[in-house]
Amino acid sequence: MSDKGLNKLYIYKIALVASIGGFLFGYDLVIISGALPFLEADFGLSPAMKGFAVSSAILGAISGPLVGLWCADRLGRRKTMMLASFFFMISAIGSGLALGIWDFALWRFLGGVGIGLAMMSSPIYIAELAPPHLRGVLVNVNQLSNVIGINLAVIAGYLFSFDGWGWRWMMFSEGLPVVFLVMGLLVIPESPRWLVAQRRGGEALKILERINGRRRAEEELAEINAGLQQEAGGSFREAWQPGIRTALIIGTILMIFSQVNGVNMMLLYAPTIMAEAGVSMGSSAILSSIPVYFVILVCTLLAFPLIRKFSRRGLLIASVSLMALGHLVMALNLYQGWPPMFTLIPMFIGTGAFTLGFAPLSWIIASEIFPTRIRSKALAVVCFFLYLSSFVIAQFFPMLTDFFTRSFGDAAGVYVLFAAVCLSCVWFSWKKVPETKGLSLEEIGRFWQGKGATESSRKNGVPESVS
Structure with missing residues (x-):
C-alpha cells in the first residue's frame, strides 16, 4: 500500500500517546520487585504475604478487562484509556501512603484494574486507527513503551533503594507518566471505527481524512460501514x-x-x-x-x-x-x-x-x-x-x-x-x-x-x- 497522502507524523503521535498505557504496565511490573525487600522489612511480611503484595496487581488486571468490556463499547476506546489513567494515579498515591500490607494490596489491586483497562483498549485503539501496512509496527510501539517502562523502573528502583520512604517514592514515581498520558489523551481523537459503530460517521470521516487524505478517507469510511453491516450486533x-x-x-x-x-x-x-x-x-x-x-x-x-x-x-x-x-x-x-x-x-x-x-x-x-x-x-x-x-x-x-x-x-x-x-x-x-x-x-x-x-x-x- 502506498504512503501517498498518509499523515505519518500524526499517526505516530497517536500511537505514542496510546502506548503510554503499555509503559505503565511494564513500569508497574518491575517497580514492585525493587520495593519488595523494603516492604518485607517495614510490614514484617511472610513469604505468602510477599507473594500477595506482588500478585494483588495481577488480580486487579484480571478484573480490568471485565470493566473495560462495557467501557470500550459504551464510552469509547479513548475514554477507557482515560479511566485507566485514573486507576493508575490513585494506585500510585494510595500505595505510596499505605500504612499496612492490606491497604497496600488494595491500592495495587486498583492499579491492576488500570493495567487491564489500558492493555485491552490501547492495542484496539492503535489497530483501529493504523493503516493496514503500518498496523503491526504501530501496535509494537505499545511493546516498546512496555520495555522502556521496565528499564526505567529498574533505574528508579535503584535510585530510591534506601530505608525509610524509599519504597514509597518508588510507588509515587508511577504518577509522573500518568500525567503525560492524561495530557496526551486530551488531544488525540476517538477511534473512527468506534465512531462509525455509534453512527457518528461525520466525526469519523474528519479523523480518517486527517490520517489519509479526503479520497482515501471516503473509501475507508465506506469499507468500515460495509463491514459493520455484514457483521453481527456484537453480543x-x-x-x-x-x-x-x-x-x-x-x-x-x-x-x-x-x-x-x-x-x-x-x-x-x-x-x-x-x-x-x-x-x-x-x-x-x-x-x-x-x-x-x-x-x-x-x-x-x-x-x-x-x-x-x-x-x-x-x-x-x-x-x-x-x-x-x-x-x-x-x-x-x-x-x-x-x-x-x-x-x-x-x-x-x-x-x-x-x-x-x-x-x-x-x-x-x-x-x-x-x-x-x-x-x-x-x-x-x-x-x-x-x-x-x-x-x-x-x-x-x-x-x-x-x-x-x-x-x-x-x-x-x-x-x-x-x-x-x-x-x-x-x-x-x-x-x-x-x-x-x-x-x-x-x-x-x-x-x-x-x-x-x-x-x-x-x-x-x-x-x-x-x-
Missing part, C-alpha cells in the same frame, strides 16, 4: 458463532501461551534467578538484572523492521522456537552446574527471542484478528485469560522451582517443561494461526465470516465448494 453469543468462535479460541490460546512460556518468569524473577546462580553486579540485586532488561530493549527496537519484513506466522514460529532453545540451554546449564555467568546466555536467548517476535505479535494478532463489532468483547475475554494465566504461573513458578530443586538437586526440569510449552506453541502457530499481515480489519472480518459459512455448511452436509 457474546454472536462472538461464539462459527468462524468468529475460531478467532476467539485462537486469540485466547495464543495469549495464554504468551504468559506460560516461561520467559516472563525470567523477566519477573531475573534478579532472583541470577542471584541464586551467583551472578551479581556490585552489591545491588536490582543492578544485576540490567543486562537482561537492556537486551529486551534492543530486541524490541530490532522487532520493528522484522515485523515489517516478515510474515506474522513465520516470525512467530521462529521466535518461539528460539525461546524453546533458550530454555533447553538453561536446563543444561543448571544440570551441568556451569559457571554462574553462563546463566546470562540462555536468559539472553529466551528473553531476546520473546521480544523479537512473540511479545509484540501476540498483541498485534489479538488486536486485529476480530471483527469490529465484537473486537472489544473478544479482546476482553482474551485479556481475562491472559492475566489469569499470568497470575497462575507467577504463583506456581517458585513452587515448581523449589519442587525440582528438592527432588532432583536443581531446577533444570522447570525449564524442560517450559521448552515443551514453547514447542507446543510452535505447533499451534503453524497449524492454527492465520496470516493477517497487510489485510485491512474489514478484510479480516470477512475472512472469519467466510470461514463460519464454510463450517456451517460442513455441519449441515453441504460441500465446501458450494458454501
Whole structure:
C-alpha cells in the first residue's frame, strides 16, 4: 500500500500517546520487585504475604478487562484509556501512603484494574486507527513503551533503594507518566471505527481524512460501514458463532501461551534467578538484572523492521522456537552446574527471542484478528485469560522451582517443561494461526465470516465448494 497522502507524523503521535498505557504496565511490573525487600522489612511480611503484595496487581488486571468490556463499547476506546489513567494515579498515591500490607494490596489491586483497562483498549485503539501496512509496527510501539517502562523502573528502583520512604517514592514515581498520558489523551481523537459503530460517521470521516487524505478517507469510511453491516450486533453469543468462535479460541490460546512460556518468569524473577546462580553486579540485586532488561530493549527496537519484513506466522514460529532453545540451554546449564555467568546466555536467548517476535505479535494478532463489532468483547475475554494465566504461573513458578530443586538437586526440569510449552506453541502457530499481515480489519472480518459459512455448511452436509 502506498504512503501517498498518509499523515505519518500524526499517526505516530497517536500511537505514542496510546502506548503510554503499555509503559505503565511494564513500569508497574518491575517497580514492585525493587520495593519488595523494603516492604518485607517495614510490614514484617511472610513469604505468602510477599507473594500477595506482588500478585494483588495481577488480580486487579484480571478484573480490568471485565470493566473495560462495557467501557470500550459504551464510552469509547479513548475514554477507557482515560479511566485507566485514573486507576493508575490513585494506585500510585494510595500505595505510596499505605500504612499496612492490606491497604497496600488494595491500592495495587486498583492499579491492576488500570493495567487491564489500558492493555485491552490501547492495542484496539492503535489497530483501529493504523493503516493496514503500518498496523503491526504501530501496535509494537505499545511493546516498546512496555520495555522502556521496565528499564526505567529498574533505574528508579535503584535510585530510591534506601530505608525509610524509599519504597514509597518508588510507588509515587508511577504518577509522573500518568500525567503525560492524561495530557496526551486530551488531544488525540476517538477511534473512527468506534465512531462509525455509534453512527457518528461525520466525526469519523474528519479523523480518517486527517490520517489519509479526503479520497482515501471516503473509501475507508465506506469499507468500515460495509463491514459493520455484514457483521453481527456484537453480543457474546454472536462472538461464539462459527468462524468468529475460531478467532476467539485462537486469540485466547495464543495469549495464554504468551504468559506460560516461561520467559516472563525470567523477566519477573531475573534478579532472583541470577542471584541464586551467583551472578551479581556490585552489591545491588536490582543492578544485576540490567543486562537482561537492556537486551529486551534492543530486541524490541530490532522487532520493528522484522515485523515489517516478515510474515506474522513465520516470525512467530521462529521466535518461539528460539525461546524453546533458550530454555533447553538453561536446563543444561543448571544440570551441568556451569559457571554462574553462563546463566546470562540462555536468559539472553529466551528473553531476546520473546521480544523479537512473540511479545509484540501476540498483541498485534489479538488486536486485529476480530471483527469490529465484537473486537472489544473478544479482546476482553482474551485479556481475562491472559492475566489469569499470568497470575497462575507467577504463583506456581517458585513452587515448581523449589519442587525440582528438592527432588532432583536443581531446577533444570522447570525449564524442560517450559521448552515443551514453547514447542507446543510452535505447533499451534503453524497449524492454527492465520496470516493477517497487510489485510485491512474489514478484510479480516470477512475472512472469519467466510470461514463460519464454510463450517456451517460442513455441519449441515453441504460441500465446501458450494458454501
